[in-house]
Structure formats: C-alpha cells, structure tokens
Amino acid sequence: MTTHDWTASWIWGGGESSPRNEWRCFRKQFECPADFAGQAQVRLCADSRYVLYVNGMRVGRGPVRSWPHEQFYDTYEIGHLLRPGAVNTLAILVLHFGVANFYYIRGRGGLLAEVAAGDVALAATDGEWRTRPLAGFSRAAPRMSCQQGFSEIIDAREEDGDWSGEGYDDSAWERAVVIGPVGTAPWTKLVPRDIPYLTEEKLYPAAILEVNRVETPxxxxxxxxxxxxxxxxxxxxxxxxxxxxxxxxxxxxxxxxxxxxxxxxxxxxxxxxxxxxxxxxxxxxxxxxxxxxxxxxxxxxxxxxxxxxxxxxxxxxxxxxxxxxxxxxxxxxxxxxxxxxxxxxxxxxxxxxxxxxxxxxxxxxxxxxxxxxxxxxxxxxxxxxxxxxxxxxxxTEADVFGLSVWRTRVERKPVAPELVRAVLPVPEPAALPRFDVGDCELVIDLGKEQSGFIGFEIEAPAGTILDLYGVEYRRDDYTQHTYGLDNTLRYVCREGRQRYLSPVRRGLRYLIATVRSAAGGDPSADVSNNVSGNASGKREPVKLHEIYIHQSNYPVANQGTFRCSDPLLNDIWEISRHTTRLCMEDTFVDCPAYEQVFWVGDARNEALVNYYVFGATDIVKRCLNLVPGSSEMTPLYVDQVPSAWSSVIPNWTFFWVIACEEFIGHTGDRAFAQRIWPAVRHTLVHYLTHLDKDGLLNMKGWNLLDWAPIDQPNDGIVTHQNLFLVKALRKAAAIAEAAGLAHEAEEAGFAASSDSLAEAINGRLWDDTRRAYLDCIHPDGRRSDIFSMQTQVVAYLCEVAEGERRATIDGYLAAPPAEFVQIGSPFMSFFYYEALVRSGRHAQILADIRRNYGAMIEHEATTCWEMYPNFAENRANPKQLTRSHCHAWSAAPGYFLGASALGVNRKDAGWQTVEIAPQPSDLAWASGSVPLPQGGHIGVRWTRSDARMKLRVEHPREVSVNVVWPEGLEGELEEVVY
Incomplete structure (x- = not known):
C-alpha cells in the first residue's frame, strides 16, 4: 500500500482539538471473512503517541518522533491475531500531549488507522469508530520535565472492564469526529517508518535494598x-x-x-x-x-x-x-x-x-x-x-515526587527474606509490611540503569495507592532526587488482583515503591478536608506479585566486543556499551531519564561509538535526515529535533555536517550523499552570511561546546565554533564530491571560505603573549582573557593551528597548563581523545579514561555520566556527582578502545580497506571485534611479550587488511579470512 491509497480518515473525539494531557481510547469491531487467508496488516499513526491492541493483545507502540509536515506511520502484520468468520476488535489508546516539548511539535489530537487483508479493507478510521477518554486517568498529572510529556495518575476503581478486548460493550461511547482525509493539516505528508521497531524485554529487578516506614507531610x-x-x-x-x-x-x-x-x-x-x-x-x-x-x-x-x-x-x-x-x-x-x-x-x-x-x-x-x-x-x-x-x-495533590522527596519521618526496617518474591518471576506473591502509622516504602534496585515501561501485578484493597518513583543514583543514605524531572507514577488500586503496564517511557536504576493505605477514604479528597497526620484505620494485606520493566531500545545485538588485560578498562567499555544502547530509541537520545531528546551534536559522537559497538546504520541515517526538517524554523537548523524549542547551537549544526560525511564514509552510501547535500549546502550558505568584515563568524546563538567555565558568550566571536565551521566547510566539500556534485561546493565557495576563515582565526584569535588561541572576542570588542584547553584542542583537531603553533598545542595536549580551563565533560573528552590520536599519544588516552571513567566505576556506575564529578552544575551539592547518570555523549571509550587499543580503522569508504594498527600502551593483551556496515566483522586478538607481538586478524574476504605494527615491536601475524 502507498500513501495515496489510504481509505482511512483522521479522527478525534471530545470537544477540544488539542486537549492538555488526554489519554483517549478508540475502538472498532469488524468482520473478518470466513475465507481469510491469514495475511492482514494494520497501518496507523497518531498525534501524539499510541498503543495498539488487536483482540485484547498489545501489538505495538508508536509512532516514531516526526515533523508534522512529514509524519511517520507504522505497519504491523496482524493476521495471526484475527479470527476468520468472526467479529474482531481493534483498540487504540492515544496519548495526546497538548503541550509542545523538546520531542514534539504541538499539532492536534488525531488518529489514523486501517486494516486490510490484501486489497480488501476490513476497517478504517471514520465517524463510526467509538471513543472516550481513558477511564480513571487524571489529565492533571504533572509534567515530567520541560523536555518531555507527562507523568501519570491512574485510578483503577473507575475502570469498567478491559476496553481493549472483544467482549467489551462500547455502545455508550461517543462516535468519533472526522477531522479529514490523509493530507489534512498539520499532518500534510505521511511517510512509512524508516527504522525497525524497538525491543521490549521483560526484566526483573536485582534486589530490594531497603524497606522503610515513612511518614509524609x-x-x-x-x-x-x-x-x-x-x-x-x-x-x-x-x-x-x-x-x-x-x-x-x-x-x-x-x-x-x-x-x-x-x-x-x-x-x-x-x-x-x-x-x-x-x-x-x-x-x-x-x-x-x-x-x-x-x-x-x-x-x-x-x-x-x-x-x-x-x-x-x-x-x-x-x-x-x-x-x-x-x-x-x-x-x-x-x-x-x-x-x-x-x-x-x-x-x-x-x-x-x-x-x-x-x-x-x-x-x-x-x-x-x-x-x-x-x-x-x-x-x-x-x-x-x-x-x-x-x-x-x-x-494536582497526587504529587508523588514531592511526597518522595519530603518525608517527615523515615524508619528503616529489615528486608524480610520472603520479600524477594516481589522481584522474582515466581507464582507466590510477597506480602508487604503494614504499619499502624505511616506507609511502606521499598527501594528496589534494577541492577543497572534501564529504560522502558514499568509494569506490576498487585493484590490490594480498593483505594490502596501505589506510588512509583525512579531515580538513577543512591549511595549509603544519599538519594539523588531527579530535580527537574517528575519521574513518577501513581496507581490507585481497585479491589483484588490487577496488572498494569505504563505506556510512559522512563529511565532509572532504582525504583522507589511506596504503598499508601486505603484507609482514610478517597485519595483525591478535597484538600479543604485535609488535616495533618497520616490516615489511620484497618489495613488489609497488600500483596506484590511482580514488578518489572519492559526494557525498550533500538534493536541491536552485541556485535562489537572488547576485552583486555586491564579489568578496569573492560568495565569502562561495558558501561560505554550499555549507555549507548540505552540512548538508542527511535533516534539517539541524550539520556533515557531527564530528557529523551535527540540532540543533534550529541548524536555525532554517539554514532561513532555505535559503529564500533553495535554497527547500526539505519538509526544514524534517520537522525541525519531529521535535522533539515527544522529549516522552517531557521536555516541554521535547531540543536534538538523535532522540537518546539527554537534554539541554535552552531557547533551542533557543524557536528551534523561532520556526521553526514562520516556516515557516507562509513557506509559508502553515495545516494545518501546526493539526498543530503542540498540541506548541507543550504545551512552553510546561511552561516557564511554571519561572517563579519574581518571574515570571522560573529553571531548570536547558544555558543556551547563544554559545561566548563570557558568564555563562550551567546553573542560575539567564539573561537571554537569558528574552528568547527572550518572543519564543517571542508567536510561539506567532501560530501559534494561523494555525491558527484563537487562543482556545486566549488560554486558555493566552501573550500575557499574554509581557508579564508582559518586565516582570519590565525590572524585575530591567536595571542602571542600566552602562546594560545583565546576563547572569544565579546560583542563590545573586548578580547577574552580566558584561555582553555577546549579551544586549543579544537584548533589542533580542526587543523587550523600549523607549524610552530601546532607544535605548541601538541605540548599542551601532553601537559595541559594548569592556568587553562580544564575539560569539564566526557563529551569534550571525545574531541580531546581525537586530538591525542592525531598526535600519537595513545597511552595518554588510556590514562585519561582510567582516571575519569574509573571514578564512575568506583561509584558503582553501570552507565557513563553526563559530567565529571563535582563540576559546574554539581557544585551546589557536593554529593551530586553529575546530573544525568546515563548520557551517551559520554561513551567515548566504546569507540576509542576499539579504534586505538585494538587499532581497527577504515581507510576508505564502506570499509573496503581496513588498517589494523594496535596501540598496546601498557596492556599485555587485548581482543575484540568491530562490526562492518556491509555485514560481518573485523576480529582482532593480540598479545605482547617483551618486544614481540602476536596478532590474529579475522575478516571477510571482500575486505582488504593492512597491518601496521607498533613502533619498536616485531610482529607475528595470523590472518583468518572468511
């Protein structure tokens, strides 16, 4: 089926076109022919998100994030769920945000769906569909954060049966309202989903760490x-x-x-x-x-x-x-x-x-x-x-976050042995402790950071409240609360045994579950009747049968591997791998907890790590293709997409250009080069209009590179982004050449502009006294008196520093001057390591990784932190080591341990020729594999003894391998071709 043969219309219900935080149910019953051959598909899309059920079975979630003018739709094979010669039920829950955020442009509520068996339409959204808001759902649930949608408050006592199943009576529901056919604004164009569906793996917690009796305000x-x-x-x-x-x-x-x-x-x-x-x-x-x-x-x-x-x-x-x-x-x-x-x-x-x-x-x-x-x-x-x-x-007074942070009394209790049943897949439930005063709080450890959908099965009296709150870090008696993120869920139980699986994605390591007694009446009672003190009265047993998370990420296997003689580096590689996986959803995202946002600049580094760890390419192409969709907001492209925040970080656009060239080089995809080239040319042409009379980029924007206190004002001439513009212009010329359109890059003057810009940087932004590039020139003409390692690293990496200046900065890479601002985030360390590779200082990369990432391992991290400890945003509270504890912009070791220690690097487009140049530094042995975009992998295993290295290389016969032995070592090669 194509986008031109839809029989369905967009539909909605209720009186508001874009209601704030509405969860709306839709149902349609349809006959399946008796001679049904077994093959049927459902195509659907919704604004903002959906959960699809067929005959009561959950089939999928979606859609992937989209620009409204290019809305993605999903297709599922559902023939195996249909009953020939009988009435079947299609049920869809639509979560409409009604508020713009960092991954959603506000449109209006809408659902589009149709079922077809071959050329026969079985059901399509129209005015005959039934709809109503989800019973028991509170639209007043708090916003999770400025970046995301809403948390959830569910009162299961208001449910009237399984509305997704075929036996449910929906005759009292209202009929849907038809909005219009395919092509109706704001969804003016429909395109099929361009990546695989995400995984759903049911994972049980590792342990219950604490049981507490808590009292709340x-x-x-x-x-x-x-x-x-x-x-x-x-x-x-x-x-x-x-x-x-x-x-x-x-x-x-x-x-x-x-x-x-x-x-x-x-x-x-x-x-x-x-x-x-x-x-x-x-x-x-x-x-x-x-x-x-x-x-x-x-x-x-x-x-x-x-x-x-x-x-x-x-x-x-x-x-x-x-x-x-x-x-x-x-x-x-x-x-x-x-x-x-x-x-x-x-x-x-x-x-x-x-x-x-x-x-x-x-x-x-x-x-x-x-x-x-x-x-x-x-x-x-x-x-x-x-x-x-x-x-x-x-x-809302159902403020789970507030009650979880402010507890007026906490009394720790021993964890009873039988409570382990709550976190294991066993048939016998765990009876939770009861207290005469106060509530029962369980602190549950998932074992490592996870991202997905929280689910549970509980048996409780009607009105029992289960509050769930996810956090990323705990140590001793310290819990790092998610200030700025309402990572919570409230579920009010109906009588008896019941199950619930949240449709809201969350990232967390620890789940704090608080059971609040049903005694005292309606938990939503008017505040005017509220008095101090906790409810009291008879408390019946509450049994927790299971609690879990449906881990959900982009579908990748562990094709890349790494092991070496240093166990610390092995642990660091593993947390880099796990971090990258958790930050792969329908795009790369910065973090699974606080934001879940596709930040354009972050994704460049994340893509490189992914190439070495997982080898996925569809997600990278999707990310790169999404960026030009922001051209309607600004020709400079926004820094997170698709987003309703009009924000430009020039470096993030430059990183996008660089990532496009790297993707073309990684895959050899010249067709992509041809498609993306006009968008690359469009934005860089507009950036060049912001050059001042002296030929330097001089503009307003979020002129960001690192969280460190470097001088990077949001107006004026910022050195590091001038430097990255030089590199972006050169990469753009390479994209045009790969597309067979080198003449267009020449006509745009990109090569000449990069050379003249580099000359202007060297002429105006170098300080002879300090022997370094200054950070910026302020709008009033004042030259920055701040000098940073960040700016020197970028000058070296972008090959603007030449001759004596390059040699000087090479010395800074080896021994950063104490008076320079030091690197403040693992994100910036990625560029630092790139510069160290260029200068041949591989041992220094390992030393820096051990020092900075080793501190994360020391604090039992299972994922990489956004920042280094006690830096910048963390200083208000010395116990807060970082904001986000899972941030893929920080996963650099996943790339550099493969590219440097194993020494696996491509030498031409599409990995037709590979160089194996191991850098052992102080390691005795290392082994691992790097996945190839065309399939297969490069396997490397080496051992070193005295001045001799034994190297085993495994590769497809279509790939040519060149081995470069480490300086000073004799080599013995075993080459295995498959």
Whole structure:
C-alpha cells in the first residue's frame, strides 16, 4: 500500500482539538471473512503517541518522533491475531500531549488507522469508530520535565472492564469526529517508518535494598506555573520569564508550628506569610523548608512566582502539628469548584527565542511591588483585576515526587527474606509490611540503569495507592532526587488482583515503591478536608506479585566486543556499551531519564561509538535526515529535533555536517550523499552570511561546546565554533564530491571560505603573549582573557593551528597548563581523545579514561555520566556527582578502545580497506571485534611479550587488511579470512 491509497480518515473525539494531557481510547469491531487467508496488516499513526491492541493483545507502540509536515506511520502484520468468520476488535489508546516539548511539535489530537487483508479493507478510521477518554486517568498529572510529556495518575476503581478486548460493550461511547482525509493539516505528508521497531524485554529487578516506614507531610501539590501564568506557552517550548504571585489562605484550627516545604526550591527567593517575608530556610539545595510558629486563624501565604521557566512542575507542601485547611483567596473552593490557589499576574512576561528575549523583563509594576506587603485575603481584593483561579488542569495533590522527596519521618526496617518474591518471576506473591502509622516504602534496585515501561501485578484493597518513583543514583543514605524531572507514577488500586503496564517511557536504576493505605477514604479528597497526620484505620494485606520493566531500545545485538588485560578498562567499555544502547530509541537520545531528546551534536559522537559497538546504520541515517526538517524554523537548523524549542547551537549544526560525511564514509552510501547535500549546502550558505568584515563568524546563538567555565558568550566571536565551521566547510566539500556534485561546493565557495576563515582565526584569535588561541572576542570588542584547553584542542583537531603553533598545542595536549580551563565533560573528552590520536599519544588516552571513567566505576556506575564529578552544575551539592547518570555523549571509550587499543580503522569508504594498527600502551593483551556496515566483522586478538607481538586478524574476504605494527615491536601475524 502507498500513501495515496489510504481509505482511512483522521479522527478525534471530545470537544477540544488539542486537549492538555488526554489519554483517549478508540475502538472498532469488524468482520473478518470466513475465507481469510491469514495475511492482514494494520497501518496507523497518531498525534501524539499510541498503543495498539488487536483482540485484547498489545501489538505495538508508536509512532516514531516526526515533523508534522512529514509524519511517520507504522505497519504491523496482524493476521495471526484475527479470527476468520468472526467479529474482531481493534483498540487504540492515544496519548495526546497538548503541550509542545523538546520531542514534539504541538499539532492536534488525531488518529489514523486501517486494516486490510490484501486489497480488501476490513476497517478504517471514520465517524463510526467509538471513543472516550481513558477511564480513571487524571489529565492533571504533572509534567515530567520541560523536555518531555507527562507523568501519570491512574485510578483503577473507575475502570469498567478491559476496553481493549472483544467482549467489551462500547455502545455508550461517543462516535468519533472526522477531522479529514490523509493530507489534512498539520499532518500534510505521511511517510512509512524508516527504522525497525524497538525491543521490549521483560526484566526483573536485582534486589530490594531497603524497606522503610515513612511518614509524609499532610499536604503536597504540583503546579504548572508556566502554563498557568502564560497559557499560550503551551504552543512552544521556548523558555519564558514572567513576574507574578501564587496565593492561598491557610486556616489553622489552633496555634501550632507549620512547616512550609518546597522540594524544588523557591522560584524567586521570596515567600510571605501575612505580608512578612520568611527569612530562615533550611535544606540541601534545591530543597527549602521553613518552620513557622503561627496562631490559630487565617494566614495569607503569598509566593513570589517570578521566574525563568522552561516547563515542569513547582512543588509546594505543608505540614503542621495542628489541623489545617487551605482555601482560595478568591473563594471558589467554598463554591465547590476550583483549587485552593489563585495567581496574580503576570505583570509582565518575555519569551526567549534562541536564547534572546525581545526585551528585558519588567518587574517594576506598582501593583506587583505593592503585593509583597499584602497581609490578608481581604487586602488582595484591591488587586482583583490581576487575579485568576489556579486552573485545576495545572494542579494536582497526587504529587508523588514531592511526597518522595519530603518525608517527615523515615524508619528503616529489615528486608524480610520472603520479600524477594516481589522481584522474582515466581507464582507466590510477597506480602508487604503494614504499619499502624505511616506507609511502606521499598527501594528496589534494577541492577543497572534501564529504560522502558514499568509494569506490576498487585493484590490490594480498593483505594490502596501505589506510588512509583525512579531515580538513577543512591549511595549509603544519599538519594539523588531527579530535580527537574517528575519521574513518577501513581496507581490507585481497585479491589483484588490487577496488572498494569505504563505506556510512559522512563529511565532509572532504582525504583522507589511506596504503598499508601486505603484507609482514610478517597485519595483525591478535597484538600479543604485535609488535616495533618497520616490516615489511620484497618489495613488489609497488600500483596506484590511482580514488578518489572519492559526494557525498550533500538534493536541491536552485541556485535562489537572488547576485552583486555586491564579489568578496569573492560568495565569502562561495558558501561560505554550499555549507555549507548540505552540512548538508542527511535533516534539517539541524550539520556533515557531527564530528557529523551535527540540532540543533534550529541548524536555525532554517539554514532561513532555505535559503529564500533553495535554497527547500526539505519538509526544514524534517520537522525541525519531529521535535522533539515527544522529549516522552517531557521536555516541554521535547531540543536534538538523535532522540537518546539527554537534554539541554535552552531557547533551542533557543524557536528551534523561532520556526521553526514562520516556516515557516507562509513557506509559508502553515495545516494545518501546526493539526498543530503542540498540541506548541507543550504545551512552553510546561511552561516557564511554571519561572517563579519574581518571574515570571522560573529553571531548570536547558544555558543556551547563544554559545561566548563570557558568564555563562550551567546553573542560575539567564539573561537571554537569558528574552528568547527572550518572543519564543517571542508567536510561539506567532501560530501559534494561523494555525491558527484563537487562543482556545486566549488560554486558555493566552501573550500575557499574554509581557508579564508582559518586565516582570519590565525590572524585575530591567536595571542602571542600566552602562546594560545583565546576563547572569544565579546560583542563590545573586548578580547577574552580566558584561555582553555577546549579551544586549543579544537584548533589542533580542526587543523587550523600549523607549524610552530601546532607544535605548541601538541605540548599542551601532553601537559595541559594548569592556568587553562580544564575539560569539564566526557563529551569534550571525545574531541580531546581525537586530538591525542592525531598526535600519537595513545597511552595518554588510556590514562585519561582510567582516571575519569574509573571514578564512575568506583561509584558503582553501570552507565557513563553526563559530567565529571563535582563540576559546574554539581557544585551546589557536593554529593551530586553529575546530573544525568546515563548520557551517551559520554561513551567515548566504546569507540576509542576499539579504534586505538585494538587499532581497527577504515581507510576508505564502506570499509573496503581496513588498517589494523594496535596501540598496546601498557596492556599485555587485548581482543575484540568491530562490526562492518556491509555485514560481518573485523576480529582482532593480540598479545605482547617483551618486544614481540602476536596478532590474529579475522575478516571477510571482500575486505582488504593492512597491518601496521607498533613502533619498536616485531610482529607475528595470523590472518583468518572468511
């Protein structure tokens, strides 16, 4: 079938075209002919994501991330699931975000699906399909992060049977609304999926590490301040800044001590109680807690919500030794509607496109300034024109993250031996401990970082709450909470035994599962009835039959291998391999937990590691093809795609050009070169318009290379990106040559531009006194007084430094000057290692890997960290070693141990000729294999004794192998051809 023969129409339901966080069910029953031959396909697509069921069996998930103007659809073979001569059921759950993020452009809710047996259409989406929102799902679930969609809150008591199965009665559901045929905006073009489907492997945890009795504050809520203050910000993912207030009235029944808890900290640093600012806060950053002695009665709580906000939730909690309630200062709660909060403002707001605001935020409005002194709800009436009730869709008291971070009491208990049944595939369940006061918390270790879909089977009384929270790092009594990521799930049980598999992807190493008793009534009860203290009453047994994760990644096998005489390097290679696999979804992603975003620059290094570890090429081609889709946003291409954040990192576009050339070289795919060349030419032509009168790239953007404190302002002349532009122009010329279009690169002047740019860099950005390239020239003409290893490495790597300057920098590579800014991330280390390879310093690569990655292994890492310990973003909390504990931009050893220690490198396009040049350094032996893009592998095993090396090389007969022996060693070769 082609995109021109669809019989289906796009459909939706309900009254909103793009509802915030709606999970909507669709069903269609259809007859399968009695003479059905056994072959049938379903094609489908949805905005934003779907889960497909056929006769109650889950078939697949999708679609892959897409630009709306080029929407991917999926095709599944389902003939084996159909019953000839009977009624069959197609059921589809659509998760519509309704909010733009870093991997989704906001469109509208929609489903397109059809089933065909050969040329016979059996079912197609139209106005006869039945639909309704998923029963028991709360649309008020918190945003996971600015990069992602939403966490989930499920109340299974509201379910009325298995809606995906064939016996379910959907006659009371509404009929779907037809949006339009294929080609309807925003999905103007449909294209078939261009990569294989992802894996789903059911993995059980390794252990239960802790059992705790925990008590939690009486009140906790998650609030979406961004979309409350600036509703139109749901249409984009650009950062915004606004000024305004959040207000509620605390009614204390008797005098007591009230604790205000802000698990993610204050937005602006100002919190007022009755017009008086709270000054004394405690807690490790970013958490902030304050104890207040208050008399009985009403107290106005006013939070200055002024902030820069990219998206996510604000968490607000209260606890007290006296009964209390909250009410809105507007009074709506008493009328039976609304939330206990109101907002005032925004008095001003600014949107930042590509890190630039149209103007400065103005927070000098007289009413804004005066509000800080307001002491009561009555006084707030004077500012009614600025007031808005907090939208219930932006608010939930089912704040699993807040309750997991702020626990008012924790009492550790022994882990009973029978609890192991909860993490093993055995038929007997584990009965969870019960406490007279407090909840039961299990800390579950998955054994290593994983990425996928959490599932469980539990037996419990109706109303029992199971809260799940995933984190990446724990050590001793320290848990690194996922500030900035609401990595949680709340499930409210129906009576009896039940199963649940979340459709929301999560990354985690540890799963914190808290069982909260059903006693005390409805967990969603109105906050006005809330009092301090935990619920009490009869507690029936809760049995956990199993808990697991459906690991889901791009389908790759471990074709690349590496082992050597140093066990530390073996462990480092393994965490590099595992990190890369976890960051391979429908694109490369930066990390499986915090973001799950395809960052264009990260993917260049990730692709190289993948070539050596897994050998996958379809995912690389898909990533490269997605980037030019952002040309409608900017001809400079955005740094993460497809994304609603208009953000340009020039280096990321340059890395994309470099990665295109490397893919062509790796695969020999000249057809790809021909297809991608126009997009490469398009963006570089536009970058060259940003050269100043002296021939240097001088522009506004996110001028990033490393997290280290190098001088890389978002405006002006930044040396490292001028250097990478030189390399990108040269690689572009190579792409044109591979495409047979060298004359077009010559017409665009890329070779001449790269030479003149290199000359300008050497003329203006070299400092003779410091014998180094400076980091930048600021917009006001001020030359940076900061010198960094980053800039020197890039100058060497991009071959702009020549002659004496190159020799000088070569010395810096060997012994980095202490006064230079040092490398701050494993991402930058990748380029450093590339430079060390060029300078022949292979032993130094191993030493650096052992030092920096060895620190990760020392801390029991199973994946590579985003940053080096206690650097930059980590300094606020010395226990936080890095933000993300699984970041594929950091997996450099997976590439360099194969390319350097094994010495396997291609010498021409498509790996027709391979050079084997082992670099033993201090190793006694090494063995491994590197997969080839055309299939097969290069196998290498060497041992070294004194001045002699024995080398075994295994390769396909179609591949020519040249061996280069290490300097000073005699060689004995065994060549095996297959």
């Amino acid at each position: 009486a009140f906790m809520a998650a609030i979406d301040m961004r979309n409350q203050f600036v509703p139109e910000s749901a249409d984009h993912a650009n950062p915004i800044r606004y000024c305004g207030y959040l207000a509620t009235v605390l009614r204390l029944e008797r005098a007591g001590t009230v604790t205000v808890g802000l698990p993610t900290g204050l937005p602006s640093g100002s919190f007022y109680v009755g017009g008086v600012a709270v000054k004394e806060w405690r807690g490790e950053q970013p958490e902030q807690y304050a104890e207040l002695a208050l008399p009985a009665g009403d107290h106005l709580l006013l939070l200055d919500a002024t902030a820069s906000n990219h998206g996510g939730s604000f968490h607000f909690g209260l606890d007290a030794d006296a009964p209390f309630s909250l009410r809105s200062p507007l009074g709506e709660l008493e009328a039976g509607a609304g939330t206990p909060f109101a907002t005032y403002g925004p008095f001003d707001h600014v949107e930042y496109i590509d890190h630039q605001g149209a103007r400065e935020l103005s927070c000098d409005h007289a009413d804004y300034l005066a509000l800080a002194a307001v002491s009561s709800a009555a006084e707030l009436e004077a500012y009614r024109e600025w007031a808005r009730p907090l939208d219930p869709g932006m608010y």
